[in-house]
Amino acid sequence: MNDSVPAAPPAASSLRLVRYALHGAFYALLAVALAPAVLGPDGRAALLPGTLLGLAYGAGALRARRAARARTGLWLAVLTALWLAGLLLDRGFSYVAFPLFFLHLHLLPVRRSLPAVAAITGAVVAAQAAGPGGLTAAKVIGPVAGAAVAILTAYGYAALYRESSRRQRLIDDLVRTRDELAAAQREAGRLAERQRLAREIHDTLAQGLSSIVLLARAAETADPDAPEAVRARVREIGRTASDNLAEARRFVHALTPPALDDAPLPEALRRVTARTVPGAAFRLDGDPCPLPVDTEVALLRLTQEALANVARHARAEHAAVTLTYLGDQVALDVYDDGVGFAPAAGSASAAAGRRTFGLHGMRERIADLGGTLTVESAPGEGTAVAAVIPLGAAGARGGDPRPRASASPQAEGVHP
Known part of the structure; x- marks a missing residue:
C-alpha cells in the first residue's frame, strides 16, 4: 500500500469519483448518527461534537491534496478525537467508523494505519458493549467485519493503482521507443538516399563535367590551322553536355513522387x-x-x-x-x-x-x-x-x- 494518497493518479476522473463517494458516505453516516439528536431529545449532547466533526472534515477535505503530511496527520487526529468524543456521548457514532477506516488507511503509512484501524474497531466494540445487553458476538463481529472489508478494499485499490501506474509507464516507454525508432528510420533513409545520389552524381555528372573540361582544354590548344579538329572537339563537348543534361533530368524524374x-x-x-x-x-x-x-x-x-x-x-x-x-x-x-x-x-x-x-x-x-x-x-x-x-x-x-x-x-x- 502507498504511504499516502497519490498526488497524480493515472485515472483522475475515476479517483475523483471515489473521493466524492467517500465524502458522501461520511456525511450520510454522520447524518444517521446525529438523527436522534436532531429529531428527538435523545443524544442532544452529541450534537456539538458531531457538528464540529462535520465542519472539520469539510475544511480538511478541501485542503487535503495541498496540505503537508504533518498537517494532514494533525487533521486526521482532530477528526478521530471529535469522533471519539461523539462516540462517548452517543453509540450512533459507531456508523462513522467505516469512513474513518478508509481515511486512516489512505493517509497513514501501513505501520500506523493498521493499529489505528484496530483501535477504532476496539472503541466501537467497547461502546456497543456498554449499551443494553452488554457484550455479544454480534457486537464484535459487525465492527471487525467492517474493518476487514475496509482493509481489503484499501489494499485492492492500492494494488490496482500500482498496476495502472506500471501499465502507464509501459505505454509511455512504448510510445517513446516507437517515436525514436521512426526518427531513426527516417534519418537512415535520408542518409541512404544522400549516399545513393552522391554515388550517382560522382559516377555520371561529375565524370561528364570532367570530360567537358578536358575537351574544352583540348579545343583551346588545338592547331588553329586545323578547324576540322576544333569542330570535332566542340561537337564532342556538345554530345557530352547533352548526355549529362539527360542524366540530370533522370535524377529529377527519380526524385519526383510517384x-x-x-x-x-x-x-x-x-x-x-x-x-x-x-x-x-x-x-x-x-x-x-x-x-x-x-x-x-x-x-x-x-x-x-x-x-x-x-x-x-x-x-x-x-x-x-x-x-x-x-x-x-x-x-x-x-x-x-x-x-x-x-x-x-x-x-x-x-x-x-x-x-x-x-x-x-x-x-x-x-x-x-x-x-x-x-x-x-x-x-x-x-x-x-x-x-x-x-x-x-x-x-x-x-x-x-x-x-x-x-x-x-x-x-x-x-x-x-
Missing part, C-alpha cells in the same frame, strides 16, 4: 485527399498550368502532411483542400473543423510538437521556393494551413517545368 508520375498536380492532390481523409473535399480554382517540379512536389508534400495531421489529431467532421491558380502565383489551402491546437505553444504537448515539427519543415520548403506558409488554429476552432508560391520565384528556384513524355533530351542538348 503520385505525380501519371497525373497532373490537381488530380494527384484529389487522390491524396480522398485516400488520406475519406470524405474530405477537394476544390480547384483557376486554370491549371505546368509548374516546376519543386513546386509540385512541395504542394503535394504539404497536402500529405496537413491531411495526415487531420487524420491523426484533428478529430474533424469536415476537411477541405483547395488548389488555386492565380496567374502569377499558386495557392494551396487545407482546412479542417477539428479540435485545433496552439501553433505558438511549441513543445507544450507531444501532439502539438509532432504537428508543428512537420509544418516547420514544410515552411522551410515553401520558403526555399520564395513562398509563404501560414498556419491559423486555436484549441476547439479547427486549423487552416495556407501556402502561396509566386510562379516567377518558383520558376527561378525550381528549374524548368516538368518535362513531358514527348520531350527529347537530345533535341534540347548543346550543339555547335
Whole structure:
C-alpha cells in the first residue's frame, strides 16, 4: 500500500469519483448518527461534537491534496478525537467508523494505519458493549467485519493503482521507443538516399563535367590551322553536355513522387485527399498550368502532411483542400473543423510538437521556393494551413517545368 494518497493518479476522473463517494458516505453516516439528536431529545449532547466533526472534515477535505503530511496527520487526529468524543456521548457514532477506516488507511503509512484501524474497531466494540445487553458476538463481529472489508478494499485499490501506474509507464516507454525508432528510420533513409545520389552524381555528372573540361582544354590548344579538329572537339563537348543534361533530368524524374508520375498536380492532390481523409473535399480554382517540379512536389508534400495531421489529431467532421491558380502565383489551402491546437505553444504537448515539427519543415520548403506558409488554429476552432508560391520565384528556384513524355533530351542538348 502507498504511504499516502497519490498526488497524480493515472485515472483522475475515476479517483475523483471515489473521493466524492467517500465524502458522501461520511456525511450520510454522520447524518444517521446525529438523527436522534436532531429529531428527538435523545443524544442532544452529541450534537456539538458531531457538528464540529462535520465542519472539520469539510475544511480538511478541501485542503487535503495541498496540505503537508504533518498537517494532514494533525487533521486526521482532530477528526478521530471529535469522533471519539461523539462516540462517548452517543453509540450512533459507531456508523462513522467505516469512513474513518478508509481515511486512516489512505493517509497513514501501513505501520500506523493498521493499529489505528484496530483501535477504532476496539472503541466501537467497547461502546456497543456498554449499551443494553452488554457484550455479544454480534457486537464484535459487525465492527471487525467492517474493518476487514475496509482493509481489503484499501489494499485492492492500492494494488490496482500500482498496476495502472506500471501499465502507464509501459505505454509511455512504448510510445517513446516507437517515436525514436521512426526518427531513426527516417534519418537512415535520408542518409541512404544522400549516399545513393552522391554515388550517382560522382559516377555520371561529375565524370561528364570532367570530360567537358578536358575537351574544352583540348579545343583551346588545338592547331588553329586545323578547324576540322576544333569542330570535332566542340561537337564532342556538345554530345557530352547533352548526355549529362539527360542524366540530370533522370535524377529529377527519380526524385519526383510517384503520385505525380501519371497525373497532373490537381488530380494527384484529389487522390491524396480522398485516400488520406475519406470524405474530405477537394476544390480547384483557376486554370491549371505546368509548374516546376519543386513546386509540385512541395504542394503535394504539404497536402500529405496537413491531411495526415487531420487524420491523426484533428478529430474533424469536415476537411477541405483547395488548389488555386492565380496567374502569377499558386495557392494551396487545407482546412479542417477539428479540435485545433496552439501553433505558438511549441513543445507544450507531444501532439502539438509532432504537428508543428512537420509544418516547420514544410515552411522551410515553401520558403526555399520564395513562398509563404501560414498556419491559423486555436484549441476547439479547427486549423487552416495556407501556402502561396509566386510562379516567377518558383520558376527561378525550381528549374524548368516538368518535362513531358514527348520531350527529347537530345533535341534540347548543346550543339555547335
